[in-house]
Amino acid sequence: MSSKAIEFAQHQQERFVEELKSLLRIPSISTLPEHVGDVRRAAGFIAEELRRIGMENVRLIETASASHPNGHPLVYADWLRAGADRPTVLCYGHYDVQPAEPLDEWISPPFEPTERNGNLYARGAVDDKGQMWMHVKALESLFAANEGRLPVNVRVIVEGEEEVGGEGIAAFVREHGDQLRADVALVSDTEMFAPDLPTLCVGLRGMIYTELEVRGGRTDLHSGMYGGTAPNPFVALAQIVTKLKDEEGRILIPGFYDCVARPTEEELKAWKALPFDEEHYRKTEVGSSELTGEPGYSVLERTWARPTLDVHGMPGGFIGAGAKTVIPARALAKISMRLVPDQTPTEAFAQYKAYVESIAPRGVEIEVRLIHSGDPIVVSTDNPYVRAATTAMREVFGVETVFVRGGGSIPIVGDFVRELGMPTLMMGFGLPDDNLHAPNEKFHLANFHRGIESILRFFSLVAA
Amino acid sequence: MSSKAIEFAQHQQERFVEELKSLLRIPSISTLPEHVGDVRRAAGFIAEELRRIGMENVRLIETASASHPNGHPLVYADWLRAGADRPTVLCYGHYDVQPAEPLDEWISPPFEPTERNGNLYARGAVDDKGQMWMHVKALESLFAANEGRLPVNVRVIVEGEEEVGGEGIAAFVREHGDQLRADVALVSDTEMFAPDLPTLCVGLRGMIYTELEVRGGRTDLHSGMYGGTAPNPFVALAQIVTKLKDEEGRILIPGFYDCVARPTEEELKAWKALPFDEEHYRKTEVGSSELTGEPGYSVLERTWARPTLDVHGMPGGFIGAGAKTVIPARALAKISMRLVPDQTPTEAFAQYKAYVESIAPRGVEIEVRLIHSGDPIVVSTDNPYVRAATTAMREVFGVETVFVRGGGSIPIVGDFVRELGMPTLMMGFGLPDDNLHAPNEKFHLANFHRGIESILRFFSLVAA
Numbered sequence: 001m002s003s004k005a006i007e008f009a010q011h012q013q014e015r016f017v018e019e020l021k022s023l024l025r026i027p028s029i030s031t032l033p034e035h036v037g038d039v040r041r042a043a044g045f046i047a048e049e050l051r052r053i054g055m056e057n058v059r060l061i062e063t064a065s066a067s068h069p070n071g072h073p074l075v076y077a078d079w080l081r082a083g084a085d086r087p088t089v090l091c092y093g094h095y096d097v098q099p100a101e102p103l104d105e106w107i108s109p110p111f112e113p114t115e116r117n118g119n120l121y122a123r124g125a126v127d128d129k130g131q132m133w134m135h136v137k138a139l140e141s142l143f144a145a146n147e148g149r150l151p152v153n154v155r156v157i158v159e160g161e162e163e164v165g166g167e168g169i170a171a172f173v174r175e176h177g178d179q180l181r182a183d184v185a186l187v188s189d190t191e192m193f194a195p196d197l198p199t200l201c202v203g204l205r206g207m208i209y210t211e212l213e214v215r216g217g218r219t220d221l222h223s224g225m226y227g228g229t230a231p232n233p234f235v236a237l238a239q240i241v242t243k244l245k246d247e248e249g250r251i252l253i254p255g256f257y258d259c260v261a262r263p264t265e266e267e268l269k270a271w272k273a274l275p276f277d278e279e280h281y282r283k284t285e286v287g288s289s290e291l292t293g294e295p296g297y298s299v300l301e302r303t304w305a306r307p308t309l310d311v312h313g314m315p316g317g318f319i320g321a322g323a324k325t326v327i328p329a330r331a332l333a334k335i336s337m338r339l340v341p342d343q344t345p346t347e348a349f350a351q352y353k354a355y356v357e358s359i360a361p362r363g364v365e366i367e368v369r370l371i372h373s374g375d376p377i378v379v380s381t382d383n384p385y386v387r388a389a390t391t392a393m394r395e396v397f398g399v400e401t402v403f404v405r406g407g408g409s410i411p412i413v414g415d416f417v418r419e420l421g422m423p424t425l426m427m428g429f430g431l432p433d434d435n436l437h438a439p440n441e442k443f444h445l446a447n448f449h450r451g452i453e454s455i456l457r458f459f460s461l462v463a464a
Numbered sequence: 465m466s467s468k469a470i471e472f473a474q475h476q477q478e479r480f481v482e483e484l485k486s487l488l489r490i491p492s493i494s495t496l497p498e499h500v501g502d503v504r505r506a507a508g509f510i511a512e513e514l515r516r517i518g519m520e521n522v523r524l525i526e527t528a529s530a531s532h533p534n535g536h537p538l539v540y541a542d543w544l545r546a547g548a549d550r551p552t553v554l555c556y557g558h559y560d561v562q563p564a565e566p567l568d569e570w571i572s573p574p575f576e577p578t579e580r581n582g583n584l585y586a587r588g589a590v591d592d593k594g595q596m597w598m599h600v601k602a603l604e605s606l607f608a609a610n611e612g613r614l615p616v617n618v619r620v621i622v623e624g625e626e627e628v629g630g631e632g633i634a635a636f637v638r639e640h641g642d643q644l645r646a647d648v649a650l651v652s653d654t655e656m657f658a659p660d661l662p663t664l665c666v667g668l669r670g671m672i673y674t675e676l677e678v679r680g681g682r683t684d685l686h687s688g689m690y691g692g693t694a695p696n697p698f699v700a701l702a703q704i705v706t707k708l709k710d711e712e713g714r715i716l717i718p719g720f721y722d723c724v725a726r727p728t729e730e731e732l733k734a735w736k737a738l739p740f741d742e743e744h745y746r747k748t749e750v751g752s753s754e755l756t757g758e759p760g761y762s763v764l765e766r767t768w769a770r771p772t773l774d775v776h777g778m779p780g781g782f783i784g785a786g787a788k789t790v791i792p793a794r795a796l797a798k799i800s801m802r803l804v805p806d807q808t809p810t811e812a813f814a815q816y817k818a819y820v821e822s823i824a825p826r827g828v829e830i831e832v833r834l835i836h837s838g839d840p841i842v843v844s845t846d847n848p849y850v851r852a853a854t855t856a857m858r859e860v861f862g863v864e865t866v867f868v869r870g871g872g873s874i875p876i877v878g879d880f881v882r883e884l885g886m887p888t889l890m891m892g893f894g895l896p897d898d899n900l901h902a903p904n905e906k907f908h909l910a911n912f913h914r915g916i917e918s919i920l921r922f923f924s925l926v927a928a
Contacts, residue, residue, distance in 0.1 A: 031786035099788055105683065164786055205688060209787045218751020219569065220902040223774040224669060224872025227802050228713070228757045228766035230750045234775035234797075239711060241702035247825065249692070286694045287682020290827040293692045302692035310687040311698035312790050313781030318798060322495035322628055323673045323835050324563055325800060325872075326776050326901055333698075334782060336789060338691050361711065363754040371787050408688025408789075437686040437790055 002460035004145035009137065009452050016452070017120065017445065019049070020133045021113040023095070024122040030072055030096035030164045039072045039160050042095045042129075046136070046158055050077040053140040054148050055156060063161070063168025071168040072096060072160030076179075079139075080153045087462050088153035090182035090422065091139075092412060093132025093189065094162035097124035098437045105439035118445055125443040126430040131188035132158055134429065134448060138455035151463035155182055159412065162189075165209070165372025166411040173415045183423075184385040184462070185416045188451065190428030191436075193404050194275055195444075198393035198454070200386065201426035203304065203405035204413060206339035206376035208349045212240065212356060213332050213367040221327040231363030233331035234317060240366075241333065243359050244352075245309050249293045251337070253355045256307065259342045263305045263405075271300045274402060285432055304405035307348075308338045334371075338407065345373035374411030375418070383423045385462060392457035393427070396450050408436075427454065466924035468609035473601065473916050480916070481584065481909060483513070484597045485577040487559070488586040494536055494560035494628045503536045503624050506559045506593075510600070510622055514541040517604040518612050519620060527625070527632025535632045536560060536624030540643075543603075544617045551926055552617035554646035554886065555603075556876060557596025557653065558626035561588035562901045569903035582909055589907040590894040595652040596622055598893065598912060602919035615927035619646055623876065626653075629673070629836025630875040637879045647887075648849040649880045650922070652915065654892030657868050658739055659908075662857035662918070664850065665890035667768065667869035668877060670803035670840035672813045676704065676820060677831045679794045687789040695827030697795035698781060704830075705797065707823050708816075709773050713757045715801070717819045720771065723806045727769045735764045738866060749896055768869035771812075772802045798835075802871065809837035838875030839882070847887045849926060856921035857891070860914050872900075891918065 009016070028042035029035040043060055051058045055077035064071030075095070080088070100110035100123045108114035113122035120130065135156065142150050157180055159169040173180065190201040216231035245251050263271075278299055282291050293302040302308070316331030318324035339348055353368045360366045380386075381403060390401040406426070416422045429451035435441045473480070492506035493499040507524055515522045519541035528535030539559070544552070564574035564587045572578035577586035584594065599620065606614050621644055623633040637644065654665040680695035709715050727735075742763055746755050757766040766772070780795030782788035803812055817832045824830045844850075845867060854865040870890070880888045893915035899905045 031788065032784065099782070099784065101782070102684070163788075207688070207789075209789065216752050219899065219904070220566070221750065222872060222901040223772075223776065223800060224671070224802060224870070225767065225896075225900065226750060227772035227774050227871060228770055229745075229755045229763050231752050231754070231756045232774050234778060235705060235709060238702040238705035238775070241699060242706045245699060247703060281693075286685065286690060288680050288695050288827045289829065290695070291693045292695045292827045299693050303689065306692055308687075308691035310691050310696050310789075310791055311702070311781070312687065312788060312792070313783045314698060314778040314795075315783035317775070317777030318563070318565070319777045319779035319783070320496060320563060320565075323798070323800075324495065324627075324776060324901070325671075325673065325774075326562075327774055328776070331778075334787070336687060336787075338688060363752045363756045365753065406688070407691060408686060432689075435683065436689065437788070438684040440683075 002457050005141040005456045006453055008144045009141040009456065013449055016137045020130055023129050023133065024113040024124055025111055027111045028096050028160065029099050030161050032099060033070065039096055043073045043075050043160055046075045046095055049136055050075070050156060053136065054143040055079050055139065061172065063172065068167055068171070074160070074169055074172060075158040076156065078155040079150050082150055082153045082463070086152045087183040088155065089459065089462065090180055090185040091135040091154060091156045092185055092187045093135060094128045094159045095132060096160040096163050097127070097129070098163050102439060107440055119442040120445055121440055121442045123441050125441050126434045127436045127441065128162065128189045130443040130448055131428060131430065131451065134188055134451040134455055135186070137452045138459065141452065141456050142459060151460050155180060162410070165374070167372065169412050170415055173419050177420050180420065185422045185424040187410065187413060187424060187426045188428050189410050190406050190426045191430035191432060191434065192428065193402050195431060196397060197399065198397045198401045199428065200389060200401055200403055201406045201428060202381055202403050203378040204376060204410055205407050206343065206345055206374045206414070207336055207409045208339065208345050208352070208373045209336040209371040210349070210352065211332055211369045211371055212237065212335055213330060213369070215330045215365045216363060217327065217329050219329050223325040223327050226327055230327045232327050233364060234314065234328070236361040236364045237314060237331055237333045239361050240356060240359060241311060248295050251307060251309050253351050255351050256348065259347070260307060261341045270403065274300070276300065303407040305340055307340050307343060309335065311335050339376045341376045341378055343376060345375060349373065374409040375414035377414045377417055379417060379424050385423055385425055388461040389425050389427050389458050392454050392461055395457055396454045466921050469605040469920045470917055472608045473605040473920065477913055480601045481912070484584070484594055487593050487597065488577040488588055489575055491575045492560050492624065493563050494625050496563060497534070503560055507537045507539050507624055510539045510559055513600055514539070514620060517600065518607040519543050519603065525636065527636065532631055532635070538624070538633055538636060539622040541620040542618065543614050546614055546617045550616045551647040552619065553923065553926065554644055554649040555599040555618060555620045556649055556651045557599060558592045558623045559596060560624040560627050561591070561593070562627050566903060571904055583906040584909055585904055585906045587905055589905050590898045591900045591905065592626065592653045594907040594912055595893060595915065598652055598915040598919055599650070602916045602923065605916065605920050606923060615924050619644060626874070629838070631836065633876050634879050637883050641884050644884065649886045649888040651874065651877060651888060651890045652892050653874050654870050654890045655894035655896060655898065656892065657866050659895060660861060661863065662861045662865045663892065664853060664865055664867055665870045665892060666845055666867050667842040668840060668874055669871050670807065670809055670838045670878070671800055671873045672803065672809045672816070672837045673800040673835040674813070674816065675833045675835055676701065676797045676799055677794060679829045680827060681791065681793050683793050685791040687791050690791055694791045696791050697828060698778065698792070700825040700828045701778060701795055701797045703825050704820060704823060705775060712759050715771060715773050717815050719815050720812065723811070724771060725805045734867065738764070740764065767871040769804055771804050771807060773799065775799050803840045805840045805842055807840060809839060813837065838873040839878035841878045841881055843881060843888050849887055849889055852925040853889050853891055853922050856918050856925055859921055860918045
């Protein structure tokens with residue numbers, strides 16, 4: 001059956017890409033209140049397509065509530081008529097995207113999808129609209145090749161809050177997890193380790209995203225008149241930040257490393273065998289004069305298996321062109337930490353908050369807020385679904401799959417593993433230079449099509 | 465003659481305030497390119513009024529040039545027919561204002577002047593449109609009381625770039641200083657030490673306003689994928705800032721204090737005698753839990769006679785609501801230093817730049833830019849103009865004038881003193897809680913009227 005479906009997918013490549021472009025034109029930026037209508041429009045677009053290809057029970061599930069007023073809807077669909085002897089696969093993706101700033105660095109506008117050199121450029125191209133669309137198109141090809149039937153039972157859940165912490169889907173999993181019950185979850189929101197190297201991601205860092213607010217004077221003050229007596233919130237923030245992480249990159253929060261688990265020797269050995277050129281990575285991916293980070297750990301360890309701390313922005317004061325001589329009454333730092341097994345967000349945030357409060361500079365008041373968090377995870381590689389996935393990808397790519405971890409966070413994966421006890425396959429087709437969360441995000445179109453084929457082969461293999 | 469002029473001014477109080485409101489409605493924010501038309505409109509408004517009251521040779525002097533493309537015009541006027549035996553007074557003020565942000569902290573909108581509790585609230589109310597308007601209204605009252613004549617020769621120069629460094633007027637003074645030649649300059653852009661306490665300001669701090677740019681990766685990067693290897697420009701800026709100033713407030717730039725002159729013993733003694741309540745100042749003016757600054761110096765010394773360093777804003781990265789997990793490619797810090805005699809901006813900037821370059825963290829590139837600067841000054845108190853000013857204010861306020869310094873910078877005062885060799889009187893009528901450069905800037909209207917009377921008495925006294 002899969003050969004007919006592959007043929008269908010190959011004949012429809014152009015249409016699949018055009019449809020994806022339509023979805024990418026919707027600026028479904030979940031963190032910006034002014035885009036709430038666009039986020040909902042993207043959800044509707046996907047629901048309609050799921051219905052069209054033959055999925056059943058398609059519906060939007062509202063996540064907004066009194067305690068979660070800015071919730072965006074989940075898109076749900078299923079097709080459960082493959083028979084009780086066939087496994088059930090839960091397909092997960094997200095349709096929300098990161099903000100597109102800085103806009104002036106995009107070569108083509110972020111919400112006008114543009115093909116160049118075999119890539120499709122747009123915000124969300126690979127993270128995650130394009131990869132989610134691979135699932136939809138694999139399902140469509142299987143329906144088309146099999147008289148409206150699928151080889152396995154399938155549930156689809158697509159969320160609109162992944163980029164803002166995924167609170168809505170987490171609550172849904174906690175409260176209505178049985179509605180997502182499946183034998184395995186398939187998540188395509190990660191990347192391949194290298195072009196042409198099929199990859200399964202078997203671990204993700206968790207995170208806590210915080211805001212640290214510092215308040216000094218009663219109001220903004222003139223730095224001529226009050227420079228020398230008024231506490232400066234930015235100077236205070238600078239003092240706090242330098243006490244959070246030393247100049248070599250070690251986090252200084254007491255106890256922060258206590259629960260950090262070392263990867264197994266086997267894992268470390270496998271990572272060393274991966275085709276990785278640190279100098280190439282520095283030049284083409286990071287692009288800085290030097291790499292930074294904890295001494296004594298390789299790049300892969302530092303980004304996969306070590307916690308980190310970053311500052312994302314420092315709102316407040318005067319940020320226009322030119323000069324304003326203000327000592328601002330308040331300033332903020334947006335600070336996040338990536339966590340690794342066996343750290344927990346709750347413990348890490350408590351350690352961070354207590355430490356920051358203990359080092360608050362004189363003359364200022366500070367407030368530490370948790371914006372969102374996600375658990376770090378490692379998933380099992382010893383099950384038939386992993387074997388089906390690696391077989392499927394070997395058939396498409398012609399080489400063996402590598403197991404890697406990811407430095408980022410997909411909060412829901414932790415929930416699938418912990419709440420629903422499901423093995424989770426992170427089978428992603430992005431590339432390391434796809435500019436996730438950055439200007440000129442892209443998806444290599446060959447990988448979009450190879451992803452569709454890998455996924456439909458996977459469905460056929462797990463049915464066997 | 466002054467009694468007739470005083471009577472005129474008293475009868476016209478209401479109109480004077482209404483006219484000032486019209487001027488305050490023009491958002492002449494010199495640092496923001498989008499307000500360039502408003503800045504010019506304010507210049508025209510003042511020129512028209514100077515013409516109407518009887519001043520001569522009224523004209524706008526363009527300051528924009530190839531090397532100074534964002535120049536705003538000077539407003540010039542004179543009336544030089546009092547006779548060669550009468551002194552010439554140069555009245556200086558500025559019609560440009562600071563940006564009004566943060567807008568949501570204004571009780572009434574910044575450009576809708578509103579009277580409350582005897583105060584006029586608006587951006588520019590006291591700094592400096594209201595104080596400049598005192599000059600115009602004192603001149604109008606003298607013309608009206610004296611058949612269209614003034615007791616002294618008067619030149620008026622009003623600039624539109626004071627809040628952005630005053631480059632245009634500085635160039636004009638250098639190149640055409642003879643057109644401003646006078647026996648004394650009168651500047652009303654400072655404040656009274658306390659309500660009801662007439663004050664002459666005899667010293668000002670200088671400044672250098674800089675931008676420090678830090679660049680890390682080639683583009684914005686995802687903190688999940690690159691946290692642990694990519695240099696973070698905000699973390700680098702924090703490290704630099706904490707090395708610029710220690711936690712007690714001492715500036716750490718090598719050589720920075722070498723040229724700092726200690727005030728005379730007499731000055732320090734006079735400052736100690738001023739009615740100053742540090743706890744009241746902390747609570748009502750600064751409003752922080754504690755005052756900060758160099759140990760071993762009083763508040764007045766720290767704000768008048770010691771250099772300081774402040775951070776005004778840190779543009780870059782993500783500053784919206786919510787979360788974006790970006791390691792920005794670049795971030796900026798707007799950093800200024802206040803200078804005191806005998807420091808010079810040139811030397812201070814060179815010291816700062818060399819030091820910052822020497823402490824740049826690994827993995828980032830830095831660029832240090834000078835946005836503008838002004839020299840620190842102290843002015844003479846031993847001349848007949850100072851005596852006329854103190855007599856005038858004693859007649860109005862009933863108490864003796866105190867001599868203070870100011871922590872802020874009025875760059876042109878240094879040019880008047882150095883380039884034109886003019887004694888300069890800084891006779892200001894602001895109050896310490898007038899919220900200069902901050903939300904809810906105000907001018908106490910009683911001081912507006914007492915200022916007009918003091919100025920017209922001063923003109924009459926120097927004529928005698």
